[in-house]
Amino acid sequence: MSIIEVKDLVKTYKIIQKEDGLKGYIKNLIKPKYNEITAVKGINFNINEGELVGYIGENGAGKSTTIKMLTGLLSPTSGKVIVNGIVPNEKRIENNKNIGAVFGQKTQLWWDLPVIESFRLIKKMYKIPENEYRKNLKKFTEILDLEDLLEKQVKNLSLGQKMRCEIAATFLHNPKIVYLDEPTIGLDVFVKENIRKFIKDINKEKKTTVILTTHDLKDIEDVCDRIILLDKGKIIYDGEKQKFKDTYGKYVIAEFIINSKNRTISNLDNATILEENEKSLKVKFMHNETTIVKLMNEISNYCIIEDIHIKEAELEDILKEIYKGAHKC
């Protein structure tokens, strides 16, 4: 039984097309022209209870729009969303009782008050039983290391401290589903690890379904079992992380800074040339097919190598690879 069902979901925004000048302004007032932008173009997926799903894609791919429709903050243009048996945008308050959400750096904590006061308010609002509240608070304080933060005013916390408190606040009422929209943005490695561990622990213990959007692939690697990839409003990959990781781990991009090239490098063994000019050469290859040493040998026939930068494939590269792979299957 799926806890979240999304069927043929479409979201179209109407945006007023602005015209220049006073004439344009008056024209707009009388008869506004609309531009239609379709942010989400008919997506389908089901999520089961207890799943940890990474919902990823580039900026503007439609991730936040989807999350907003799942939480009931936006109404779909067409299609169906059912969360825990409820249509969220029709019965928002009822849906709110079952969910928790973090939106980037927006905070639900009260700025001028100690963190613990915000927690107490959440306890009252969600009617969390006293013993449940104590148990959660104790556990969360332990994992997220909140001991010294609870009595501090929110305005005196650093970004990382604030986010740890925010995450704790979101899970306090034992929500069935939690939406985390870029919870690790702008945080240092230690805080990120802390938060990842927390999400995994809670998921294991309480079977909380978590939907995580992020640009940090390490988040996905660490936390998620399943990945849904979105590109320009469409799902281009939906499946296990392992498959995603295999593809992700294989590719490496190397940029060679070169000098005195004698002829065009048209072909390299087991590697693809991405970019080539007088000063540099960008190459993509797979670890199991060739090595950087072999490539250097080959390239030095054409020119002098001055420097090498090696980087792991970016989200966009992986995304394209998976797209191809999905087509082959």
Added chain:
Amino acid sequence: MLKSMLALGKMQFYQYNIYKSNFYLFTLNRIVEIVVYIFVWQAIYTQTGNAGGYTIAQMITYYILVFTLSSLSCWGVNEDMAHSIRNGNINKELLNPLSYFQYYFGVNIGEMGFALVTGIATFIICSLVWGITVPVSFINFLLFITIILLGIPITFFFTMITGTFGFYSSSIWGMQILRKSIISIFSGIIAPITLFPKWFQNIANILPFKELIYTPINIWLGQITVNEIIFVILKQVIWIGILYLVAKLFFNHAIKKVTINGG
């Protein structure tokens, strides 16, 4: 639900209390205003000896009570609403297990609590300095409290109406000024309504703002009969209904705009 709203009120009250200077400054500000009004009226009374059927002692009591009560009717959650609409925190507020109105009514309780504390402080200080006419009877005092309590939902729904303009315009500063002016003119904060021209009094009689300040003070001073008070309460209840409906319909329209085209 009531517990949640009270908890919210407590939070808002604490939030104000963090800045202790707020309390002293608000109270001081009140007292300065009262001093100005009392001087003006003392000057007028030495010339004419009478104004609007009040003795000078009653007039001084009128203004002390005005500034005890004025924060209750002039403050509101407009700024909090506008702020959260602008910075996107509205999304978080809409995800609360309470409705938007319940959430802000809770916040409003805290706001009113703080207004009451500064009001009472003003009252104590001023009545020690200038003296005050006591309520004509205990019944009148209870009715005074009742009318004031009934005024709280009236100001709240009125605030929600002006606050909802924040969904359409990024600045509601003008709206706020307008709201405060309407309240201070028609509630009798500036001067007792009987001193205004007849046509103005007719408008004030229809609008619900007179019952925020002018009417309860006149109950205190014994200028209104019990029969009239029953009518006043009926009028307030009807206005609560009207303002609630308008606020709710307007807000539902505004929120649709947000949920259809995004924040």
